[in-house]
Amino acid sequence: MPAGRPPLWIGLFALVLAGGASLAAETPPPRLHGTFIQLSQAHGSWDEDSWRRLFGYLAQLRALEIVVQWTVYDDMAFYPSARHTPVAQPPLETILTLADELGMTVRVGLAHDSAFWSRVNRDPASVVVYLRGLQARSESVARELVPLVQPHRSFRGWYITEEIEDATWKDPRARSALFEYLDRLALSVRTLKPEASVAVSGFSNAESAPATFGAFWTSLLRAAPIDVMMFQDGIGAGKQRLSFLPLYLAAAREATQTTGRELQVIVEVFQQLNDPTGFKAVPAPFDRVARQIDLASTYSATRGLIAFSIPDYMTPLRGPDAERLFQAYVRARVTAKPD
Amino acid sequence: MAVSPAVVHAQPPPQPATERAEILERLGVVSLQRRDYAEAARYFRAAIAAGRDHWQIRQNLGFALLSLDRCEEAVNELEVSARQSPAPRSFIYLARCYERLKKPGVAIHWLQQTLVRLRELTPAEQKDVYGSLGYLYAAEGQNAAAAEAWEHALALSYDPEIALRLGRAQRLLGETSRARQTLTAIAPERLTRASRAVRLDELAELYRAAGQPADSIAALEEANALEPSAQRHHALGLAFRDLKRRQEAVDQFERATALAPDDLEYAVALGYAYKDARRLADAARVFEAVLARDPDRLPLYQELGYIYAALSDTPRAVEWFKKSIDNAPRDPRPESDRAEERARLQQEVARLAKQFEATAYLTYRSSQRQPNTGSGGAVGGTLPSQSGVEVAYQPPVIGIRDERIFQIVARLLWNFQPGSLEVDDDSLQAGIALRYKPLRAQNLFVSAERLFAIGKDASDDWLLRALYSWEHHPLLGKPDWSHWNYSTVFADVGYFVERSLWVLYGEARQGVTFKLANQVLLTPHVVVDARYQDARGPTDSFVEGGGGLSLRYLFNESRYEGYRGSVELLIQYKAGNFFNRPHGASDGSFHGLVLTGVLRF
Numbered sequence: 051m052p053a054g055r056p057p058l059w060i061g062l063f064a065l066v067l068a069g070g071a072s073l074a075a076e077t078p079p080p081r082l083h084g085t086f087i088q089l090s091q092a093h094g095s096w097d098e099d100s101w102r103r104l105f106g107y108l109a110q111l112r113a114l115e116i117v118v119q120w121t122v123y124d125d126m127a128f129y130p131s132a133r134h135t136p137v138a139q140p141p142l143e144t145i146l147t148l149a150d151e152l153g154m155t156v157r158v159g160l161a162h163d164s165a166f167w168s169r170v171n172r173d174p175a176s177v178v179v180y181l182r183g184l185q186a187r188s189e190s191v192a193r194e195l196v197p198l199v200q201p202h203r204s205f206r207g208w209y210i211t212e213e214i215e216d217a218t219w220k221d222p223r224a225r226s227a228l229f230e231y232l233d234r235l236a237l238s239v240r241t242l243k244p245e246a247s248v249a250v251s252g253f254s255n256a257e258s259a260p261a262t263f264g265a266f267w268t269s270l271l272r273a274a275p276i277d278v279m280m281f282q283d284g285i286g287a288g289k290q291r292l293s294f295l296p297l298y299l300a301a302a303r304e305a306t307q308t309t310g311r312e313l314q315v316i317v318e319v320f321q322q323l324n325d326p327t328g329f330k331a332v333p334a335p336f337d338r339v340a341r342q343i344d345l346a347s348t349y350s351a352t353r354g355l356i357a358f359s360i361p362d363y364m365t366p367l368r369g370p371d372a373e374r375l376f377q378a379y380v381r382a383r384v385t386a387k388p389d
Numbered sequence: 390m391a392v393s394p395a396v397v398h399a400q401p402p403p404q405p406a407t408e409r410a411e412i413l414e415r416l417g418v419v420s421l422q423r424r425d426y427a428e429a430a431r432y433f434r435a436a437i438a439a440g441r442d443h444w445q446i447r448q449n450l451g452f453a454l455l456s457l458d459r460c461e462e463a464v465n466e467l468e469v470s471a472r473q474s475p476a477p478r479s480f481i482y483l484a485r486c487y488e489r490l491k492k493p494g495v496a497i498h499w500l501q502q503t504l505v506r507l508r509e510l511t512p513a514e515q516k517d518v519y520g521s522l523g524y525l526y527a528a529e530g531q532n533a534a535a536a537e538a539w540e541h542a543l544a545l546s547y548d549p550e551i552a553l554r555l556g557r558a559q560r561l562l563g564e565t566s567r568a569r570q571t572l573t574a575i576a577p578e579r580l581t582r583a584s585r586a587v588r589l590d591e592l593a594e595l596y597r598a599a600g601q602p603a604d605s606i607a608a609l610e611e612a613n614a615l616e617p618s619a620q621r622h623h624a625l626g627l628a629f630r631d632l633k634r635r636q637e638a639v640d641q642f643e644r645a646t647a648l649a650p651d652d653l654e655y656a657v658a659l660g661y662a663y664k665d666a667r668r669l670a671d672a673a674r675v676f677e678a679v680l681a682r683d684p685d686r687l688p689l690y691q692e693l694g695y696i697y698a699a700l701s702d703t704p705r706a707v708e709w710f711k712k713s714i715d716n717a718p719r720d721p722r723p724e725s726d727r728a729e730e731r732a733r734l735q736q737e738v739a740r741l742a743k744q745f746e747a748t749a750y751l752t753y754r755s756s757q758r759q760p761n762t763g764s765g766g767a768v769g770g771t772l773p774s775q776s777g778v779e780v781a782y783q784p785p786v787i788g789i790r791d792e793r794i795f796q797i798v799a800r801l802l803w804n805f806q807p808g809s810l811e812v813d814d815d816s817l818q819a820g821i822a823l824r825y826k827p828l829r830a831q832n833l834f835v836s837a838e839r840l841f842a843i844g845k846d847a848s849d850d851w852l853l854r855a856l857y858s859w860e861h862h863p864l865l866g867k868p869d870w871s872h873w874n875y876s877t878v879f880a881d882v883g884y885f886v887e888r889s890l891w892v893l894y895g896e897a898r899q900g901v902t903f904k905l906a907n908q909v910l911l912t913p914h915v916v917v918d919a920r921y922q923d924a925r926g927p928t929d930s931f932v933e934g935g936g937g938l939s940l941r942y943l944f945n946e947s948r949y950e951g952y953r954g955s956v957e958l959l960i961q962y963k964a965g966n967f968f969n970r971p972h973g974a975s976d977g978s979f980h981g982l983v984l985t986g987v988l989r990f
Contacts, residue, residue, distance in 0.1 A: 178721045255491075297495070
């Protein structure tokens with residue numbers, strides 16, 4: 051086994067130690083409660099050992115909630131699907147099994163269309179039609195997934211993969227189409243598994259004022275039975291700055307409190323690079339991540355901080371910078387005593 | 390948002406500082422007053438590094454950086470300044486920076502903070518704050534808030550550009566008379582050329598909404614003369630379309646699409662304009678190009694189906710109708726509307742794609758005194774027969790062209806022995822016909838038929854016919870309908886050439902159809918039918934009427950053509966009278982049960 055890749059028992063041991071430490075501590079420092087896993091074609095060739103190594107690190111970080119960002123990407127399925135083309139070694143079952151073993155929870159993302167952003171920036175009448183197609187697609191994926199997730203106690207609920215931001219939905223017709231889409235899809239997946247909660251994520255480009263952003267989300271949450279709003283802090287992608295992020299966090303919190311829903315904050319642990327050829331990012335420095343965590347923790351529940359994403363930017367598996375972030379976080383937030 | 394460079398401060402520092410730092414700050418202020426922002430920024434940074442740090446120096450440094458368009462750096466300084474002292478000018482500068490950084494939401498936040506301390510600003514700055522807030526609110530779609538901000542700005546001093554924006558916001562809020570008042574009060578010569586054109590656009594919208602299309606067109610043409618734009622050509626096209634000036638509408642939409650080829654709204658409008666102008670091939674070309682780029686424009690699929698049908702390109706018409714049927718899961722309308730449309734499209738496909746159509750019927754009348762006619766509609770009609778089979782062949786290409794239909798029809802008719810279901814061989818009658826539907830909208834067929842006598846009571850003759858039918862009964866109704874109206878009218882006029890014999894037959898039914906199950910329909914109805922024949926003919930002229938039930942079972946469902954077959958049992962009780970001779974009863978009257986089975990596929 052290569053150095054820096056601990057077996058699962060080390061992760062479990064760390065989990066126990068950290069749990070003991072937290073019992074002894076009066077007020078543990080704010081921590082990331084979980085992470086997204088963004089599945090790609092490369093994950094289709096991971097064997098179980100690879101997943102166990104990753105989950106070992108997740109356990110060391112005390113990440114207890116996994117959000118699988120999607121289970122179908124375009125036509126590529128990450129579970130044995132009859133309707134879509136599965137990758138060579140579909141990983142969803144393994145993820146759920148490891149989460150069962152480690153006492154983690156898993157939120158399972160539905161279908162994602164890579165053309166989403168271009169398709170929603172069109173005439174609202176076309177957007178309505180497009181969203182109806184997405185709805186049918188995600189519903190069929192959920193129907194296929196139910197027998198697979200059913201036996202796993204780690205399964206917590208569904209994640210609607212479309213990310214909702216504040217620039218696209220200004221037109222009342224488009225907004226109405228979005229609300230209807232979320233309402234129909236959330237109702238439909240609830241019917242399949244009533245105890246599973248439904249989450250959707252959103253972010254702000256600071257296109258709308260914080261009050262407008264909050265009002266938009268209040269309307270959305272009133273229109274659709276979404277249980278969890280996952281607010282992306284946008285720091286890594288440069289959509290937000292730490293100076294004005296609290297304005298939008300406060301607006302998100304007010305929207306969720308007004309409507310009686312849960313708020314989780316997605317902490318971006320990467321730094322996007324200025325590359326015109328496409329999305330490229332590197333692990334963020336720990337001091338910035340620490341400030342993001344501290345800020346987010348004042349607006350969401352203790353269990354509300356989700357990293358985007360530990361597997362990509364915060365484990366030794368992803369290179370020296372990611373290892374540095376991993377080690378700094380473990381020192382400061384997992385093993386350190388509170389101030 | 391304008392920022393006055395005169396608004397700089399060199400107050401005594403709140404903290405003791407070194408003399409060097411003080412000099413550096415003063416040099417910065419002098420550089421700022423000389424509008425040498427790079428030098429000013431350098432001196433202010435040096436002063437801060439030398440220990441002279443207070444909110445004003447940060448504000449001045451922020452302003453210098455803002456003036457150099459280095460907004461990323463400027464916001465850091467201005468946020469430090471705003472934290473140290475909530476000065477409204479820092480808020481204005483921050484708003485300006487965030488607007489440039491494409492964070493208008495944060496700009497709104499800082500301008501809203503400014504409103505709390507508005508009195509600390511000069512009237513010009515206050516107006517600037519309101520003007521900018523109005524602009525940012527409007528960009529967010531908050532027209533009421535925008536209008537309110539601009540009204541505040543105009544109350545401070547009149548500005549035609551702000552008045553123009555206010556007029557637009559008022560129009561979008563539905564305050565048309567206020568909008569018209571605001572816009573007409575603006576002296577156009579005080580606006581820029583572009584704004585003069587925008588004012589005319591706004592007036593054109595108001596005229597159009599007020600039902601003054603000629604004024605709307607005049608305003609748009611004037612705006613286009615000032616500054617041509619695709620949007621103005623499009624608006625002109627819409628105005629001409631409303632006036633049914635089709636060629637001018639086409640011209641304007643063509644110009645709009647030429648100027649903005651990527652705007653699919655303009656392309657769709659052009660396609661419909663071509664269609665209205667009966668330039669169907671052009672309309673098809675445009676619609677197909679739109680769908681290639683945006684396949685979610687569902688109404689265009691069936692438009693293409695109908696256009697190709699009108700162009701007599703049946704294969705393409707069928708292809709587009711099928712695509713339209715396939716779109717049903719993506720159609721956001723209620724299920725009942727979708728089902729109704731699906732049924733209509735399936736009928737179109739069935740009508741266009743079918744090559745063979747067969748009908749067989751069999752009638753039993755309980756009384757020998759009743760006439761020898763069945764209820765087979767067009768199969769029997771002018772030829773009295775209790776039973777028959779008809780096969781119609783619709784050849785490819787020429788079978789259907791722009792709703793005109795051509796068919797080759799063969800039929801065999803017969804009667805039964807009195808009081809039985811035994812075929813009366815003497816009555817066997819065959820015929821081969823060419824049938825044509827010459828009108829697009831009316832279900833009128835004309836036919837020429839060669840009749841062959843097989844039985845000795847049948848005819849060898851030429852029969853010329855005109856058949857007309859009208860019906861008002863959706864085959865399956867809507868999914869949520871339990872019952873619906875049922876009305877049919879059928880008329881048949883025939884001329885037997887060799888015998889110079891005229892025959893007329895007509896039938897009408899009125900009832901209500903109940904859906905017993907998905908494929909089972911029950912229709913209680915009243916019926917009246919009549920037949921007239923010149924006295925030389927061997928059969929009777931009569932009129933009869935009664936009531937009955939139709940029980941119909943639909944089968945052989947196809948995805949694209951719906952139910953292609955049905956079996957119908959008609960149970961009717963009819964009474965009537967012969968016109969020209971008694972047929973049994975001395976007074977010529979008759980009555981009895983009529984049972985008919987009809988198979989269609």
